[in-house]
Amino acid sequence: MAESPRPLVKVSGLARYFDVSAPWLNRVLDGQPRLILRAVDGLDFEISKGETLALVGESGCGKSTVARLVVGLYRPSTGSIVFDGVDMAGLGGRAEMAPIRRRLQMIFQDPYASLNPRWRVSAIVSEPIRAFRLIEGESKIVERVGQLLRQVGLSPVDGEKYPHEFSGGQRQRISIARALSSQPEFLVCDEPTSALDVSVQAQILNLMKDLQRQLGLTYLFISHNLAVVRHIADRVGVMYLGRLAEIGPKTTLFTLPRHPYTRMLLDTIPDLDMTGCKRTPVAGEVPNPINPPSGCAFHPRCPFANDRCKTERPEPKANETGSITACHAVEEGRPPAGPLPAAAA
Amino acid sequence: MAALLEVEHLRIEFPTRRGTLVAVDDVSFSIDEGEVLGVVGESGAGKSLTGTAIIGLLEPPGRVAAGEIRLMGRRIDDLPYEEIRKIRGKQIGAVFQDPLTSLNPLYSVGRQLIETIQTHTDLSPTQARTRALELLQEVGIPAAERRVDHYPHQFSGGMRQRVVIALALCVNPKLVIADEPTTALDVSIQAQIIALLKRLCRDHGTAIMLITHDMGVIAETADRVAVMYAGRIAEIGPVRSVIKEAKHPYSHGLMGSIPKINDTKERLDQIEGSMPRLTEIPPGCAFNPRCPHVFERCRVERPELLDAGATRASCWLYAHG
Numbered sequence: 001m002a003e004s005p006r007p008l009v010k011v012s013g014l015a016r017y018f019d020v021s022a023p024w025l026n027r028v029l030d031g032q033p034r035l036i037l038r039a040v041d042g043l044d045f046e047i048s049k050g051e052t053l054a055l056v057g058e059s060g061c062g063k064s065t066v067a068r069l070v071v072g073l074y075r076p077s078t079g080s081i082v083f084d085g086v087d088m089a090g091l092g093g094r095a096e097m098a099p100i101r102r103r104l105q106m107i108f109q110d111p112y113a114s115l116n117p118r119w120r121v122s123a124i125v126s127e128p129i130r131a132f133r134l135i136e137g138e139s140k141i142v143e144r145v146g147q148l149l150r151q152v153g154l155s156p157v158d159g160e161k162y163p164h165e166f167s168g169g170q171r172q173r174i175s176i177a178r179a180l181s182s183q184p185e186f187l188v189c190d191e192p193t194s195a196l197d198v199s200v201q202a203q204i205l206n207l208m209k210d211l212q213r214q215l216g217l218t219y220l221f222i223s224h225n226l227a228v229v230r231h232i233a234d235r236v237g238v239m240y241l242g243r244l245a246e247i248g249p250k251t252t253l254f255t256l257p258r259h260p261y262t263r264m265l266l267d268t269i270p271d272l273d274m275t276g277c278k279r280t281p282v283a284g285e286v287p288n289p290i291n292p293p294s295g296c297a298f299h300p301r302c303p304f305a306n307d308r309c310k311t312e313r314p315e316p317k318a319n320e321t322g323s324i325t326a327c328h329a330v331e332e333g334r335p336p337a338g339p340l341p342a343a344a345a
Numbered sequence: 346m347a348a349l350l351e352v353e354h355l356r357i358e359f360p361t362r363r364g365t366l367v368a369v370d371d372v373s374f375s376i377d378e379g380e381v382l383g384v385v386g387e388s389g390a391g392k393s394l395t396g397t398a399i400i401g402l403l404e405p406p407g408r409v410a411a412g413e414i415r416l417m418g419r420r421i422d423d424l425p426y427e428e429i430r431k432i433r434g435k436q437i438g439a440v441f442q443d444p445l446t447s448l449n450p451l452y453s454v455g456r457q458l459i460e461t462i463q464t465h466t467d468l469s470p471t472q473a474r475t476r477a478l479e480l481l482q483e484v485g486i487p488a489a490e491r492r493v494d495h496y497p498h499q500f501s502g503g504m505r506q507r508v509v510i511a512l513a514l515c516v517n518p519k520l521v522i523a524d525e526p527t528t529a530l531d532v533s534i535q536a537q538i539i540a541l542l543k544r545l546c547r548d549h550g551t552a553i554m555l556i557t558h559d560m561g562v563i564a565e566t567a568d569r570v571a572v573m574y575a576g577r578i579a580e581i582g583p584v585r586s587v588i589k590e591a592k593h594p595y596s597h598g599l600m601g602s603i604p605k606i607n608d609t610k611e612r613l614d615q616i617e618g619s620m621p622r623l624t625e626i627p628p629g630c631a632f633n634p635r636c637p638h639v640f641e642r643c644r645v646e647r648p649e650l651l652d653a654g655a656t657r658a659s660c661w662l663y664a665h666g
């Protein structure tokens with residue numbers, strides 16, 4: 001890491017808390033305490049230019065919140081996000097934000113909700129061009145929109161249509177065209193294929209890879225699907241309850257997972273090669289982030305948990321495989337290294 | 346031996362002002378006792394409608410326009426509502442994607458279980474409660490005695506789905522129709538529910554029609570799998586054969602498009618285009634505009650399921666003689 005050039009994105013100590021308390025009056029009358037939900041609770045990661053970092057984890061672990069923080073839709077409670085050397089927290093008003101905002105765009109999971117149904121596709125795609133005044137002159141804008149639509153595998157005449165005339169996969173292509181229209185360097189993609197059928201997902205994942213190569217894009221790719229992540233990512237971060245359990249190069253993470261949660265996830269993914277094979281699913285449920293377990297939040301489900309795990313929160317530590325793991329057992333060398341037997345089967 | 350469930354030439358139509366929509370067309374398959382048949386396909390392929398027709402819950406104006414559905418040799422698609430309701434209670438259980446659609450938010454889960462048990466058996470209230478507790482334990486609800494009087498909203502999504510499975514099992518059904526039972530759940534919980542379904546199938550000999558768009562779930566659970574495309578069965582056969590050596594060009598393409606955890610190839614296989622809307626299904630083979638092997642006959646004549654080695658595929662490539 002030491003010699004690598006400055007990362008395009010550097011996130012340090014990032015946290016975002018939500019106040020989910022009952023209204024003030026109820027709290028006073030019923031003597032209810034203030035409730036703080038720690039959706040993201042101290043994350044560090046970097047993304048180099050041209051690289052794809054994927055974040056995986058189960059529902060509610062804070063993936064979408066990270067995505068929204070990184071593109072500036074939420075303000076961090078603490079911590080910093082530095083984009084190409086510029087601390088985003090230091091940017092005050094819209095005017096200061098605009099040059100940075102143009103360079104990072106977001107693609108959402110739901111291609112139905114994220115496109116304005118009353119706008120023609122050409123208006124949707126050209127919106128960032130107009131907002132950032134990137135191109136002057138209507139005919140030039142039309143030309144650029146046509147080019148963007150072709151780039152995502154649609155036709156320029158599709159610009160005349162409305163979103164409801166398109167299938168889910170085509171709508172996601174429109175979202176991508178819109179995101180690309182401001183010529184961003186960095187795309188934050190929150191479950192961009194989760195609402196799509198697998199055959200359509202394959203088309204979109206291939207398209208995203210092609211675009212990355214052609215345009216030198218950097219991706220933060222959020223997903224709950226480990227197989228998708230393995231396909232698209234260069235590096236992978238595994239989140240559990242607002243924190244990173246483990247982060248590292250893709251191959252290391254998939255072949256030499258260290259954190260017990262990573263190993264559990266790998267072990268629970270139904271896979272095509274698993275026909276007829278028996279697995280032992282992990283007991284227990286994803287805990288509530290309002291009242292997370294003490295110490296290591298994974299301890300109630302962890303087969304390696306001991307007393308230290310119940311009281312002391314593990315901090316991320318680099319290990320010899322090149323990944324970073326937050327686990328006492330890994331640090332103490334307790335669990336057997338390498339994949340769990342079942343995951344290797 | 347007759348199969349437990351036989352579906353023959355099933356056709357489901359929706360009359361509309363602009364003409365009749367054929368949503369499921371000439372679908373035939375069977376399920377043996379204790380067998381898990383997986384049904385996969387993209388959204389809109391007709392999976393849920395097929396399942397719904399079997400449990401007799403098709404909403405008008407949707408209707409079974411042709412074909413037959415037989416359970417243990419007895420025709421069930423033309424029964425009056427009261428009759429099919431009885432069969433549904435006694436012989437066929439149902440588990441849907443959203444557990445809340447199967448649970449009444451106003452009653453405790455115990456009450457719902459006990460009522461279902463009492464409707465279909467002549468157990469006394471105490472016996473029914475004991476049975477309800479057993480079921481909750483069986484589906485893995487910890488501290489069942491304490492949870493039995495809780496309401497659905499007090500359970501997590503995974504726990505609710507367990508309760509729904511308990512409800513479906515109340516009366517030892519021969520067949521459970523499970524429509525996307527794990528789709529709304531987290532992967533770790535999904536694995537628990539799959540393991541539960543498999544165990545129930547093994548311990549009670551219950552047959553399961555497992556509808557899902559997740560091929561991974563099918564790979565782990567099913568004995569045989571039917572791949573649906575545009576309201577028809579494209580291919581049906583043993584799960585391994587369909588996954589490893591699908592014969593129909595669509596199922597072949599579908600398998601290649603799935604990212605696999607142990608696969609490191611740069612690009613996923615890609616089927617160009619998309620599944621046609623019901624109003625735009627082409628003549629001949631429904632897959633012909635997207636098929637890399639299309640030839641003349643495919644555009645005019647519709648293929649039936651043909652023997653294709655280990656599986657059966659509706660594809661003219663397998664017409665011999």
Ligand SMILES: Nc1ncnc2c1ncn2[C@@H]1O[C@H](COP(=O)(O)OP(=O)(O)OP(=O)(O)O)[C@@H](O)[C@H]1O
Binds near residue numbers: 058
């Ligand atoms: N605006 C908000 N106000 C209060 N709580 C929130 C808010 N946004 C998110 N949360 C909570 O923060 C936690 C993390 O949410 P987030 O949406 O980031 O999860 P996620 O990992 O994206 O989950 P999923 O896989 O379901 O999309 C959840 O418990 C969620 O309920």
Ligand SMILES: Nc1ncnc2c1ncn2[C@@H]1O[C@H](COP(=O)(O)OP(=O)(O)O)[C@@H](O)[C@H]1O
Binds near residue numbers: 387388389390392393
């Ligand atoms: N009530 C209805 N009216 C008209 N078309 C319907 C209705 N219900 C389902 N369909 C159509 O029937 C087809 C199959 O639906 P469904 O069985 O729900 O698909 P799947 O479960 O495979 O996603 C779809 O094209 C769907 O739009």
Ligand code: SF4
Binds near residue numbers: 297303304306326328
């Ligand atoms: S810190 Fe302890 S409880 Fe947490 S993952 Fe490691 S061993 Fe398990």
Ligand code: SF4
Binds near residue numbers: 595630643
């Ligand atoms: S029948 Fe023809 S078009 Fe249809 S799948 Fe077979 S080869 Fe392709």
Ligand SMILES: [Mg+2]
Binds near residue numbers: 063064065190
């Ligand atoms: Mg999310």
Ligand SMILES: [Mg+2]
Binds near residue numbers: 392393394
């Ligand atoms: Mg369905």
